[in-house]
Amino acid sequence: MFSPACARYFIAEAFVGDMIVVGGSSSRDLAKELASLLGCAYVQAATTRFPDGECYTRIDSPALEDDVVIVQNTYPDGNLIEMFLLQDAVKRMGAKSIVLVIPYFGYARQDRVFRPGEPESAKVMSQRLDMLADGVITVDIHKPDVLRFFTCPTRDLRAAGPIADYFSERGGIDIVLAPDLGAAGRAADVGTRMGKPHDYLEKVRISGTEVRVKPAEIDVAGKNILIVDDIIATGGTIIAATSQLKEEGAASVTVACTHGVFVSNALERLTGSLLDGVLCCNTLENEVSHISVAPIIADTLRSGL
Numbered sequence: 001m002f003s004p005a006c007a008r009y010f011i012a013e014a015f016v017g018d019m020i021v022v023g024g025s026s027s028r029d030l031a032k033e034l035a036s037l038l039g040c041a042y043v044q045a046a047t048t049r050f051p052d053g054e055c056y057t058r059i060d061s062p063a064l065e066d067d068v069v070i071v072q073n074t075y076p077d078g079n080l081i082e083m084f085l086l087q088d089a090v091k092r093m094g095a096k097s098i099v100l101v102i103p104y105f106g107y108a109r110q111d112r113v114f115r116p117g118e119p120e121s122a123k124v125m126s127q128r129l130d131m132l133a134d135g136v137i138t139v140d141i142h143k144p145d146v147l148r149f150f151t152c153p154t155r156d157l158r159a160a161g162p163i164a165d166y167f168s169e170r171g172g173i174d175i176v177l178a179p180d181l182g183a184a185g186r187a188a189d190v191g192t193r194m195g196k197p198h199d200y201l202e203k204v205r206i207s208g209t210e211v212r213v214k215p216a217e218i219d220v221a222g223k224n225i226l227i228v229d230d231i232i233a234t235g236g237t238i239i240a241a242t243s244q245l246k247e248e249g250a251a252s253v254t255v256a257c258t259h260g261v262f263v264s265n266a267l268e269r270l271t272g273s274l275l276d277g278v279l280c281c282n283t284l285e286n287e288v289s290h291i292s293v294a295p296i297i298a299d300t301l302r303s304g305l
C-alpha cells in the first residue's frame with residue numbers, strides 16, 4: 001500500500017486515485033491528456049521568465065497534499081531549471097510523493113567522461129533530480145544506463161507501440177527501417193507490432209570518398225518505407241537516408257521519431273526534402289508531434305514502476 005513512508009517503492013493502484021498531475025511549460029498538452037486518461041486532477045504551472053531570463057514558476061492551487069506527478073522535460077536547460085523549481089514548489093505544497101515524468105530527458109547522451117576534465121553530465125542532472133523524486137518515468141531515453149544514477153524507482157518506456165499503432169491505423173507502410181544498426185531493435189519492434197518486414201540501413205563504401213547507405217537485406221524498390229529513430233536533431237541522418245532510398249526506387253519514405261528535437265530549421269529542411277511525411281511523438285510538443293505517448297505513461301502509472 002502506498003504511503004509517504006514507503007514513497008520510494010510505491011504501488012501505483014493505491015496511488016492513482018489521489019493523484020494530481022502538474023503540467024510544466026514544456027509538456028502542457030501531454031500532461032492534460034495524461035490527467036484525462038487517468039481521470040485525475042490537472043494543475044498547470046504558471047511559468048514565465050523575468051526580464052533577465054531567470055525562471056519564475058507558480059502552482060496556483062491551495063494545496064497539493066496528494067501524490068503528485070510532474071510532467072516536464074529537462075531540455076533545453078531552461079526546462080531543467082523549471083523542473084527543479086516545480087519539484088520544490090510541490091514539496092512545499094504538501095505533496096505526499098513526487099513522480100517525475102520526463103518525456104525527453106536532456107543530457108542523456110553525456111553519460112560518461114569522454115575526455116579528461118569533462119563532467120559526468122547525465123549523473124549531475126540525475127542526482128539533482130533524484131533529491132526530490134520518488135519515481136521517474138522517461139520515454140526512449142537515449143542511453144537507458146543513465147537511469148542507474150537515480151536511487152528512486154525508474155522506468156524507461158518504449159514509444160514503439162504508439163508509433164506502430166499510429167501507422168497500422170492509417171496503413172500504407174510496407175517496410176520499417178532503422179537508419180543504422182544501433183536502431184535496428186527499434187525498427188524490429190515497430191515492424192513486428194505492425195506485422196511488416198524490418199531492416200536497417202548499413203553504410204557501403206563505394207569509393208575512397210563516397211559512402212552510401214542501403215538496407216542490409218531488403219529491396220526497397222516500389223515500397224513504402226517508414227524510417228524510425230529515437231531522435232531527429234539536425235535531420236541530416238534522415239535526409240541523407242531518404243535521398244538514397246529514393247535513388248534505389250522507394251515509392252515513398254516517411255519518418256517517425258520519438259523525440260523531434262529539430263534544431264535550427266531542421267523541420268523545414270525535412271519537409272522540404274524528398275521525404276513524404278515527418279511525424280514524431282509528443283515528448284517534445286511541436287507542429288508534427290501527433291503520436292501520443294500519454295497512454296503508455298498512464299498505463300505505467302496505473303500498474304506501478
Ligand code: R5P
Nearest residue numbers: 230231232233234235236237
Ligand atoms: C543517434 O544516435 C540518434 O539515434 C539519431 O540518429 C541522431 O541523433 C540523429 O541526428 P541528426 O538528426 O542530427 O542526424
